[in-house]
Amino acid sequence: MSNYCFYSQDALALAQSAGVDVIINSYAEQHKKQTYILCRPLSNEDVKYDYDRAIAVFSSGIKPFFIDFGDDDDLFEEYQEDFLEDVSYLAEKFKYRDKIGRKKSWQILFESLSRNDIDFKKLEVETKESRVIDLIISLIVGSINDTSRINLEANNLLDTIKSKIILFDTDQTKFVFQSGFGKKSVIQGLAGSGKTELLLHKLKEIYSKNPDSRIAFTCFNKILASTMRTRIPEFFDFMRVEKQIEWGTKLFCFNSWGLTKEPFSGMYRYICHYYEIPFGGFGNGDFDALCKKAIADINNSGRADKKALDYVFIDESQDFPQSFIDLCEMVTSKKLYVAGDVFQNIFMPISDNVNRADIVLKKCYRTDPKNLMFSHALGMGLYEEPVLRWLKEPEWDSCGYKYKKVGDRVHLSRDPLRRFEDIPKNHKSTAVHLLEGTDNGPDKIVDIIIDIKERNPSLEQGDIAVIFLDAGGYIYEYIHSLKSKVKQQLGWDS
Incomplete structure (x- = not known):
């Protein structure tokens, strides 16, 4: 099977039964195009269709199409209508209608093909239609985009990239929609591969479908935990989660350690509180030793069979000792999800972490x-x-x-x-500008920004980042001078 293809289990069985999977896999592999083969929308999996002998195929840049593997034309037609109705429902739910229009506007993009008549070349579409199809795919696979940021008419490179519709790749889709085996699920990936976003999607799925479960999301430091406490409800609102968040009873967001007098101030602190075992503060030893001691204390307490939580999500796992992850697994009844960077430090070996991972995310979506x-x-x-x-x-x-x-x-x-597929192959993505001895650094930076703006008239101040790598005191003078010059010449605040 191609790494560019995602099959739902029922769709895979149908496609393989007729050999259609070979054609689809070959196309996806040759063109390196993410392709989804489904029997129903992943983001609306609870729906049931009366007909189970058909599949739908989605891939960027081509018309979506249905294939019938049965012999009942009426039921197949009804299946297609039900599928399109579900797409219409999802478009309304996630406020896509302003971009893709009503059902009558986009249903003509869908084709019905015989299993013996699949010609991907004939299914290719123009750029604007392709963007509409990408939005439909994002609805189907649950990779919901903020449509207010998407310009279907984008005609320059910067706007095209900023308006690119984000779709789950195969590994991301598997993590969100397939539970996997075992009590612990580990994902490792590059920075920018979407690990935290995937944890949020999985958290949303579990929280929505398991109303009585106790779920905790934990990360190492207080700042990140505070950020996630804000981000989780924002994400739930964006994903139209109807169930109210029950903080402190059904859903928890912790940093790793916690404070003695506040039982809900950290994951380790909460575990000590729940099992009534001694809590070790910062002066009682390193975190690794304290987590190992907590495991021993729980085993000796006679309450190890009682679980504090049903699901636990650990983000940035590379910041934690293995003992903390073992402790979290010990107090979790159903599933532990662990996400970490495969390459956080260029001097540390990465093979051990990768070998323990169920999924390795190899694509960095932040950077060309x-x-x-x-x-x-x-x-x-x-x-x-x-x-x-x-x-x-x-x-x-x-x-x-x-x-x-x-x-x-x-x-x-x-x-x-x-x-980044819209970037021309001959486009120079990286340019190195060397400062001569007499050059003024801030002036040079402003000149570069002005040049970028001339080539991209829609450039905004939020599109530019200036990063200083040196630690010398002169940097602060540079920053002050640069802010002033940017304000004077571009009218931007920074």
């Missing part, structure tokens, strides 16, 4: 692959002698690289990303 490769080459000193950091072949693979040995050298490459 060419920019990412430049950053890795710079940070790892790949062109220095000796190389600052070199990875083994499986480690390169875990970071999303294609590894090819060419004589005594290695050729590294990354697959293109759908999000």
Whole structure:
């Protein structure tokens, strides 16, 4: 099966029974296009259709199409109508209608094909239609976008990228909609691969469908935990979750440690409170030792069979000792979800974390692959002698690289990303500007921004980030000068 294809279990059985999966897999692999083969919308899985002998196929840039594997034309027609009605319902629920219109506007994009008459070339569509189809796909797979940020008429490079519709890839879709085996599910991935977003989607799914469950979301520090306490209700509102959040009874958001006098101030503190075992503060030892002691105390308490929580989500797991993850698994009755960075520190080995992961997210959606490769080459000193950091072949693979040995050298490459597919192949994604001895740094930066704005008239101040890598005191003078010059010449606050 192609890594670019996601099949629901029932759709896979139907496609394989007629050999259709071979055609679909070949197209997806050849064009490196994310393709979804389903019997019903993933984001509306509770619905049941009277007909179970048909599938729907979705892929960016082509018309969606239905295939009938049965012999009842009337039921197949009814199946298609039910499917389109569900799309219409989802469009209304998630406020997509202003962008894609009513059902009569977009249902003509859907085709009905014979299993022996699949020609992807004939299904290709124009750019605007493709964007409408991408929005429909995002509804189908639950990768809901903020449509207020999407311009279907975008005709320049910057606006096109900013308006790109975000779709789950195969691994992301599997994590959200398939439970997997075992009590613990571990995802590892690059920064920018969507780990936290996936945890939020899974949290939403579980919270919506398990009204009596006790669920905790935990991350290492107080700042991130505070951010997530705000982000979770915002995400629930955006995803139209109807169930009210019951903070402190059904849903908890903790940092890792906590305070002695506040039982709900941290995950470890809450566990100690629940099992009535001694809590160790900052002066009682390191966190790893305290978590190991808590595990022993719970085992000795005679209450180990009683579980404090039903589901636990751990974000940024690389910040935690393994003992904390073991402690969380111990006090969880149903499922523990763990997400961490595969490459948080370029000097630490990554193979062990990857080997323990159920899913490895290899695509970074924040950054064009060419920019990412430049950053890795710079940070790892790949062109220095000796190389600052070199990875083994499986480690390169875990970071999303294609590894090819060419004589005594290695050729590294990354697959293109759908999000940046509109960037011309000859576009220079990374440019290096060197300061001469007499150059003024802030002036040079402003000149670069002005040049970018001339090439992209719709550029806004929120589109530009300036990062200073040095730690010298002169940086603060640079920042003050740059802010002033940006305000004077561009009228932007920063």
